[in-house]
Amino acid sequence: MPVVHDVLIVGGGLVGACLALALQRSGLSVALIDAQPPQPVSTGADWDIRVYAISPGNAAFLDALGVWQRLDPQRVQRVESMMISGDRPEGRLSFSAYDAGLRELAHIVESSALQRALYQAMAEADPAHPAVAKRAINLEVAEDCARVELADGNLLQARLVVGADGGNSWLRQAAGLEARITDYQQVGLVANFETAQHHRGAAFQWFRDDGVLALLPLPGRRVSMVWSTTADHAQTLLALAAEALAAQVEAASSSVLGSLQLITLPAGFPLRLAHVPKLVAPRVALAGDAAHNVHPLAGQGVNLGFRDVRELVKVLAARVPGQDCGDRQLLRRYERARREDIVTMGLGTDGLQKLFAARAVWVSGVRNSGMAAVDHLPFLKNLLIRHAAA
Numbered sequence: 001m002p003v004v005h006d007v008l009i010v011g012g013g014l015v016g017a018c019l020a021l022a023l024q025r026s027g028l029s030v031a032l033i034d035a036q037p038p039q040p041v042s043t044g045a046d047w048d049i050r051v052y053a054i055s056p057g058n059a060a061f062l063d064a065l066g067v068w069q070r071l072d073p074q075r076v077q078r079v080e081s082m083m084i085s086g087d088r089p090e091g092r093l094s095f096s097a098y099d100a101g102l103r104e105l106a107h108i109v110e111s112s113a114l115q116r117a118l119y120q121a122m123a124e125a126d127p128a129h130p131a132v133a134k135r136a137i138n139l140e141v142a143e144d145c146a147r148v149e150l151a152d153g154n155l156l157q158a159r160l161v162v163g164a165d166g167g168n169s170w171l172r173q174a175a176g177l178e179a180r181i182t183d184y185q186q187v188g189l190v191a192n193f194e195t196a197q198h199h200r201g202a203a204f205q206w207f208r209d210d211g212v213l214a215l216l217p218l219p220g221r222r223v224s225m226v227w228s229t230t231a232d233h234a235q236t237l238l239a240l241a242a243e244a245l246a247a248q249v250e251a252a253s254s255s256v257l258g259s260l261q262l263i264t265l266p267a268g269f270p271l272r273l274a275h276v277p278k279l280v281a282p283r284v285a286l287a288g289d290a291a292h293n294v295h296p297l298a299g300q301g302v303n304l305g306f307r308d309v310r311e312l313v314k315v316l317a318a319r320v321p322g323q324d325c326g327d328r329q330l331l332r333r334y335e336r337a338r339r340e341d342i343v344t345m346g347l348g349t350d351g352l353q354k355l356f357a358a359r360a361v362w363v364s365g366v367r368n369s370g371m372a373a374v375d376h377l378p379f380l381k382n383l384l385i386r387h388a389a390a
């Protein structure tokens with residue numbers, strides 16, 4: 001009979017790999033599987049088009065796990081301020097790390113570099129760690145453990161199976177957990193640019209008629225763009241030659257960083273909202289995009305996932321000696337503890353998205369004057385910053 005692991009994690013993206021490492025560090029026996037081997041890491045001149053704004057709280061967690069130190073500091077950018085513009089001149093909102101008493105609002109990190117750092121840390125902690133490139137295809141939950149069948153016919157057994165297998169989570173469906181999905185009919189278009197002027201650690205965001213445009217600072221005179229826009233507009237932008245796309249982005253960003261030069265091929269990702277009312281089932285828990293999908297306008301998707309990891313690790317570490325990792329009470333505790341953060345972020349990003357997608361003139365007035373009002377309320381601004389920085 002195969003061994004029974006404490007925890008089997010299905011999905012070795014950023015969230016699954018981080019969970020595997022953290023649980024491994026806490027002394028549990030962990031198995032991690034992913035349908036694909038880790039993606040190659042861009043080095044040298046090429047910048048990964050997938051970059052994430054990682055919150056200071058999650059950066060500190062990754063630091064404590066020995067992951068953050070493995071990132072090349074020359075390729076990590078601190079965000080010190082953020083300027084948000086509405087679709088009328090009065091609609092302005094700015095955040096500053098200095099005003100909030102923080103060193104930074106976020107760190108911008110390349111996805112592939114973070115993934116590699118996680119896998120390196122895992123391999124170093126346990127060279128025999130079974131990060132197997134295999135797809136899970138079948139789940140069977142028994143009284144004392146759960147069994148997961150792999151595409152190659154092998155079987156893995158664990159007290160608890162965690163689904164960190166992304167937005168289309170196989171485990172979520174296999175465990176019968178419902179997901180309420182809203183397709184935004186939008187695409188998040190990403191690309192990196194060199195800029196004529198230095199960003200000085202500022203991130204910019206514009207709520208526009210055609211969606212939400214964000215420029216996140218990368219080291220040097222570079223930025224990463226996320227333009228969340230209608231599928232048709234995204235297709236039009238993707239079909240443009242490099243100079244024409246750069247000109248469109250420069251115009252849409254009011255030339256705030258001067259002229260732009262495209263340095264990576266653009267790519268588009270469909271956007272959707274997923275509300276998953278129950279995060280746990282017998283011997284099953286969900287984390288990361290398997291547990292929630294939010295609009296990227298707040299740069300919080302993977303941050304929510306890392307906070308799931310922090311909570312699950314905390315709950316499992318606090319179990320009484322000999323208590324089964326799949327214990328129903330433990331899983332309920334995890335679900336309860338994560339509910340508020342996930343619901344707040346889902347509603348908040350969805351509400352903002354809808355507020356700015358509305359065409360009515362009165363709505364436009366309310367949203368822009370609302371931004372201006374928040375800008376004059378330091379207490380509320382600090383609350384918003386503290387939530388995003390966690």
Ligand SMILES: Cc1cc2nc3c(=O)[nH]c(=O)nc-3n(C[C@H](O)[C@H](O)[C@H](O)COP(=O)(O)OP(=O)(O)OC[C@H]3O[C@@H](n4cnc5c(N)ncnc54)[C@H](O)[C@@H]3O)c2cc1C
Pocket residue numbers: 010011012013014015016033034035036051052053054134135136137164165166167169170171188189190226269270287288289290296298299300301302303304305
């Ligand atoms: C345009 C855009 C910009 C974004 N910007 C930000 C940002 O700035 N900050 C932020 O916090 N978030 C951001 N996000 C969100 C972020 O991309 C996701 O939240 C994050 O990648 C989710 O990670 P994950 O590990 O949960 O899932 P995934 O990265 O989807 O990983 C899931 C893994 O599971 C594996 N898998 C799937 N099925 C199986 C199976 N049956 N068996 C085995 N393995 C399986 C897959 O191969 C994959 O490796 C952005 C998203 C978009 C679209």
